[in-house]
Amino acid sequence: MTTQLVDRTTAVRLEAVSKVYGHGGNGLLALDKVSLSVRPGEFVCLLGASGCGKSTLLSLVAGLDKPTQGEISTVGRQVAMMFQEPALFPWLTVSANVEMAFRAEGLSKHERRTRAAEFLDLVHLGGFGKKRPHELSGGMRQRVALARALAQSSSSSSSSAEDEGGAVLLMDEPFGALDAMTRDLLHDELERIWRERALSVLFVTHNVREAVRLGDKVVLLSSRPGKVVEEFPVELARPRRTDSAEVAELAAKITDRLKEEVLRHGH
Amino acid sequence: MTTQLVDRTTAVRLEAVSKVYGHGGNGLLALDKVSLSVRPGEFVCLLGASGCGKSTLLSLVAGLDKPTQGEISTVGRQVAMMFQEPALFPWLTVSANVEMAFRAEGLSKHERRTRAAEFLDLVHLGGFGKKRPHELSGGMRQRVALARALAQSSSSSSSSAEDEGGAVLLMDEPFGALDAMTRDLLHDELERIWRERALSVLFVTHNVREAVRLGDKVVLLSSRPGKVVEEFPVELARPRRTDSAEVAELAAKITDRLKEEVLRHGH
Amino acid sequence: AACGSSASPAGDGAAKELRLGYFPNITHATALVGVEKGFYAKHLGVPVKTSTFNAGPAAIEAVFSGAIDATYIGPNPAINAWEKSKGKAINIVAGAASGGVYLVVKQGINSPADLKGKKIATPQLGNTQDVALRYWLDSKGLKTDTKGGGDVHIVPQENAQTLQTFATGDIDGAWVPEPFASRLVIESKGKILQDERDLWPNKQFVITHLIVRQDWAKANPDLLKKLLEAHVEATKYLNDDPAAAAQTVNTAIQKLTQKPLKPEVLASAFKNITFTNDPIASSLTGSADHAVKVGLLKPVDLNGIYNLKPLNEVLAAQGQQSISDR
Amino acid sequence: MAVDTHARQIAGLDALELAGDQRAGIASRVWARVWPMLTAIALVLVAWQLVVLSGRWPEYVFAGPITTFQDLGHRLGDPEFYQAVGTTMRRAVTGFALAVLVGLVVGAAVSRVKVLRAAFGALITGLQTMPSIAWFPFAILLFGLTESAITFVVILGAAPSIANGLITGVDYTPPLLLRAGHVLGFRRLQLYRHVILPASLPSFLAGLKQGWAFAWRSLMAGELLVIIAYQSSLGEQLAISRELSDSPGLIGTMIVILVIGIVIDMLFEAADSALRRRWGLNPV
Amino acid sequence: MAVDTHARQIAGLDALELAGDQRAGIASRVWARVWPMLTAIALVLVAWQLVVLSGRWPEYVFAGPITTFQDLGHRLGDPEFYQAVGTTMRRAVTGFALAVLVGLVVGAAVSRVKVLRAAFGALITGLQTMPSIAWFPFAILLFGLTESAITFVVILGAAPSIANGLITGVDYTPPLLLRAGHVLGFRRLQLYRHVILPASLPSFLAGLKQGWAFAWRSLMAGELLVIIAYQSSLGEQLAISRELSDSPGLIGTMIVILVIGIVIDMLFEAADSALRRRWGLNPV
Ligand SMILES: Nc1ncnc2c1ncn2[C@@H]1O[C@H](COP(=O)(O)OP(=O)(O)OP(=O)(O)O)[C@@H](O)[C@H]1O
Ligand SMILES: Nc1ncnc2c1ncn2[C@@H]1O[C@H](COP(=O)(O)OP(=O)(O)OP(=O)(O)O)[C@@H](O)[C@H]1O
Ligand SMILES: [Mg+2]
Numbered sequence A, B: 001m002t003t004q005l006v007d008r009t010t011a012v013r014l015e016a017v018s019k020v021y022g023h024g025g026n027g028l029l030a031l032d033k034v035s036l037s038v039r040p041g042e043f044v045c046l047l048g049a050s051g052c053g054k055s056t057l058l059s060l061v062a063g064l065d066k067p068t069q070g071e072i073s074t075v076g077r078q079v080a081m082m083f084q085e086p087a088l089f090p091w092l093t094v095s096a097n098v099e100m101a102f103r104a105e106g107l108s109k110h111e112r113r114t115r116a117a118e119f120l121d122l123v124h125l126g127g128f129g130k131k132r133p134h135e136l137s138g139g140m141r142q143r144v145a146l147a148r149a150l151a152q153s154s155s156s157s158s159s160s161a162e163d164e165g166g167a168v169l170l171m172d173e174p175f176g177a178l179d180a181m182t183r184d185l186l187h188d189e190l191e192r193i194w195r196e197r198a199l200s201v202l203f204v205t206h207n208v209r210e211a212v213r214l215g216d217k218v219v220l221l222s223s224r225p226g227k228v229v230e231e232f233p234v235e236l237a238r239p240r241r242t243d244s245a246e247v248a249e250l251a252a253k254i255t256d257r258l259k260e261e262v263l264r265h266g267h
Numbered sequence C: 001a002a003c004g005s006s007a008s009p010a011g012d013g014a015a016k017e018l019r020l021g022y023f024p025n026i027t028h029a030t031a032l033v034g035v036e037k038g039f040y041a042k043h044l045g046v047p048v049k050t051s052t053f054n055a056g057p058a059a060i061e062a063v064f065s066g067a068i069d070a071t072y073i074g075p076n077p078a079i080n081a082w083e084k085s086k087g088k089a090i091n092i093v094a095g096a097a098s099g100g101v102y103l104v105v106k107q108g109i110n111s112p113a114d115l116k117g118k119k120i121a122t123p124q125l126g127n128t129q130d131v132a133l134r135y136w137l138d139s140k141g142l143k144t145d146t147k148g149g150g151d152v153h154i155v156p157q158e159n160a161q162t163l164q165t166f167a168t169g170d171i172d173g174a175w176v177p178e179p180f181a182s183r184l185v186i187e188s189k190g191k192i193l194q195d196e197r198d199l200w201p202n203k204q205f206v207i208t209h210l211i212v213r214q215d216w217a218k219a220n221p222d223l224l225k226k227l228l229e230a231h232v233e234a235t236k237y238l239n240d241d242p243a244a245a246a247q248t249v250n251t252a253i254q255k256l257t258q259k260p261l262k263p264e265v266l267a268s269a270f271k272n273i274t275f276t277n278d279p280i281a282s283s284l285t286g287s288a289d290h291a292v293k294v295g296l297l298k299p300v301d302l303n304g305i306y307n308l309k310p311l312n313e314v315l316a317a318q319g320q321q322s323i324s325d326r
Numbered sequence D, E: 001m002a003v004d005t006h007a008r009q010i011a012g013l014d015a016l017e018l019a020g021d022q023r024a025g026i027a028s029r030v031w032a033r034v035w036p037m038l039t040a041i042a043l044v045l046v047a048w049q050l051v052v053l054s055g056r057w058p059e060y061v062f063a064g065p066i067t068t069f070q071d072l073g074h075r076l077g078d079p080e081f082y083q084a085v086g087t088t089m090r091r092a093v094t095g096f097a098l099a100v101l102v103g104l105v106v107g108a109a110v111s112r113v114k115v116l117r118a119a120f121g122a123l124i125t126g127l128q129t130m131p132s133i134a135w136f137p138f139a140i141l142l143f144g145l146t147e148s149a150i151t152f153v154v155i156l157g158a159a160p161s162i163a164n165g166l167i168t169g170v171d172y173t174p175p176l177l178l179r180a181g182h183v184l185g186f187r188r189l190q191l192y193r194h195v196i197l198p199a200s201l202p203s204f205l206a207g208l209k210q211g212w213a214f215a216w217r218s219l220m221a222g223e224l225l226v227i228i229a230y231q232s233s234l235g236e237q238l239a240i241s242r243e244l245s246d247s248p249g250l251i252g253t254m255i256v257i258l259v260i261g262i263v264i265d266m267l268f269e270a271a272d273s274a275l276r277r278r279w280g281l282n283p284v
């Protein structure tokens, strides 16, 4: 609970973190002694079968839930997060939803709007600022959520100059509802922002190629209880392409390992 | 509006269907003169960029919304649908949610429960019948919705013996939140049920390989306004594998066409 | 007084105004004409702030809280206030009205014996009319009880409701004050079976009197006297020219409630009420005794409830007879 | 053979009542809202006249529409009537505004602070069930015979249900939105202002509507408490009509109260509709 | 340097108040619910006694806790008291049950049928604002001097807010769930029963709570309407206490009313908690 605990070379650290939902006989062990760390400016991808505890892990890191056991520490004034569901505020317009990311900063109304528009352009939703969430398609909503999370993690209050790494960004299947093209374009944008802002990213996906395309490290979780099975460092040069051979090769390797894991658990 | 209009060789027919959201200057043309037909027992996949009108199209077919112009007809007493969101009833247990599919049939409580359990097993959620939706992960919720839709479309009331084809099943990105393994397993199950029940399926996905893996025909929509760009018949022998070369080849061809389309629209 | 002296926001030292309460009701005619004709204003020399109430409890609450100094009121709330405060809160300083209470019954009921098994309404359980009815029935050999059982069923209900239930036949009679008695007779063809005046010595019993807060009276003896002067003049006006007075009363009622009495009801009711400065002490103690007898009240010590000395001084100054508090 | 044509689907859709014919002109839309109301009024009037004609009760016990509207017409011609309505409305609005304030503060505190909730949560409903007359003595003790006494009774009547509306709203705020707000860096008051309050708005609005009804009813009773000389009010008129068994007067006053209630409801309804439209919920 | 440790995150979490220490024993959990209430009661009693001691008002005007509880103690020793409470509770429960029925039917009809809504929607709030005393004459006309007259007043008091609760719930049913129900083949009544009603439950429950308050208040007034042989009632006791300027009696009766209100609230709260737990909403 002191600064000593937070190593300057770690942005996020989980040490033997376990999480049990419910009590006693009905309790469900979602995470079992997971240890994991993200270095400042590192891009870590999390892979695992459906229901293995990825979202649970992100909630714990974001401080939305308490671990049953273990320690979690994060550096950076703020942790930005993109949920698995869009989690937009239905009473706000699309633009206002993105503007919420700047609320804490105390920007002027006009500035907030301008910056929100930039991020909406980024996710190809330029003309939709005045719509309400219910008027968007599923994928468009997801992109609004993406815009909000990116806006938050690149806002000045979440990364201060003194920090070695920038803010922490948690993303839970951010591109799940998007077509391959849009996805590819957004991969590039995300990579750019990550580098510019020196973000520390923890990224959940089901798409192994995507993980390899983006990550510095891919972490594989087993299911029920979620445990770290293996960590794959990705040492390919950037920029990478999702359809490049190297990516495909490493992805195939990880997929095999994942398949093994999933099948072992009767999935 | 007469039986003549419904061709016995068509399960779903859209004729020059347009859909405008909103009015006047604010109106958004989501679908523009879309014509499409699904033969009884045919598996049709819909592809298109995010926001191109795929979900809108399914709503129209399901009768949840009125087309602004054009005619829609469906055969079969009931159209089963799986939404893009899980759309589970939060006040019911997982099992009760699936049981809702049999409500209209008047099965006994016990029978309903047994059949629901079967479908939950099918989606690998055997032990979760007594949980509530909020206790599940995102992918698990999606699988519950899948179980419900499959249950409904294979229940006796939705396909009557006289019909040439079985029920109509509409699916909106049913596997979006699932890992590749679970997805593969469920592809097989879906294919089996589709064949056994002679379902007519309209299947929305962003995964081109998945579309080629499952479909008899892949329909490509352009975006804003949604128009049918091209239909690709898939003449590969079943069973197909997602990672087979033929599938990859056709998928690459469709992806190129899709990319062209997306880029043309400034995405 | 040991307590309550701080209760008056106006301060009891030297009051700059008089706060007077009354009801917009024909039995409060003294106050109505007093205000309408300006008697209070004329005599008091300080501004008179009037408050009207629609029932006794609110008036007593206002007296207790020090929101008003004096009010016209019926005998029951006065007795309650006296008893609850153990004789510390109020005094009766003058009478205002007497009579005007009747047992009105349906046609076809001709004697007390015919009342057996019938439903008779009174304004409220344990009030003077209620006690009077029970005592009277008792004297006629008819049993009643406080729960509405017995030979005659007594149903306490608001007078307004009595008008309605008598008209619809839900009740067979009612022991009520004016103007309700006259309305029952005139509008619903009721018949008077008993005039309460006939049950009392000199055909007199109190229906309205004037009470004041004790600590106000103590601090403002002069104002009290002036109030009584005005009161006496109002009573005189009512008795000197009943026809004009009746009109004045109706004008006042109309101003306060927007609903004047019908002329025939006004005439009948006015005729049945006697306006007097005498609080008819004997009727109050008598009624309390009756209440004890019919089992509605624990014996109360009403000794000291009257403070008629200022009134008698005022009357003496005008050469009128003094009034006894027994 | 089971055939599902377009026509059948539209029928199914109508059952859902999700869609209105949105291309209809304004005139016809207004008419669509007005004619059922006019029909309802006409039906009530006819039924009322029939009951009176049946002769079951004499006119002075149960006045017919003709007598009532004649009487009401007279009153409508009298400036004093408008004064009375004005006085009552002024009191209602003041009292309600204060009650909203109190309800908001109490509701906010109780809904988010566990200790306060355990201590006072149940008390709020307890207070809500307390009839207004019980407060009268206290109102007079505290405020004397002033309008404040009336306002006090109105606030005690309305604030609990406003607070309860807010509490329900807070309790049912979707956890996902709370989490989103938390992640965006909102804490305590900010979380309240930016997430919880807007998310509770529908329920809060429902509470306001109930609160208005409580405020109004308390006011009708409270106006008898302090009758300010020569300042008539609706509550007083209602009581006097009843006191005098003045059937046309009573029914007339009831109609006035009903009309005011309906107008206020329309204001709430408009707010609610706007809210629903913004949230993307089925418009009426 | 901005350092966010585990400790700070827990603090953030507490602000969210999503978690309770669920491993605590039952005894300590009960205690956690009880002590704030006891403290609140103690505080109120102390404040009350202090006001009395201040001598601002004499005891006969504002009775102190000691006098009041002595008086209440006497009444609690009297079987008639329990009879009175019993009578009132019986009437409240009967009236409320009928009001729920009426409210449910009216609410269901009005919320789903456009024409009815246009015709009667606004009337419901209008009726809600109608003070009970306005109905007294009609109650007696229709039912004479019977208990049914009281029940009638109670129903008219409570049914509108129950209907309104249901209507709000229906209006705010998530469209996605309606669509899901429609696709599952539910139409009209079935859609109502399987989707709309359960989805509206939270709002309906809130409406029930408000309805109970209305029912109870209407009852307190209505019990004066018909005073039935051999049956004392709380409403009557309240009125008589006031009539007799009996301050300890009045406060005592108010305490009884408050306690009943609190107990009823706890029942509602239990139902609501169960509902929230099932729906996965933040438990209290
Ligand atoms: N209820 C609505 N009101 C207004 N506009 C809407 C509504 N629903 C959808 N739209 C618009 O219609 C277009 C098509 O939406 P639709 O949901 O059909 O897209 P989609 O193809 O399913 O996209 P995705 O792959 O992102 O789910 C979008 O531009 C969207 O903004
Ligand atoms: N609120 C909760 N209450 C009880 N159990 C829960 C809760 N949330 C998650 N779980 C359980 O914890 C396990 C992990 O859930 P989690 O949401 O972390 O999975 P996930 O890896 O994100 O899966 P997916 O890829 O499907 O989103 C699941 O078995 C789920 O049933
Ligand atoms: Mg997840």
Ligand SMILES: [Mg+2]
Residues within 6 Å of the ligand: A137, A138, A139, B054, B055, B056, B084, B172
């Ligand atoms: Mg979609």
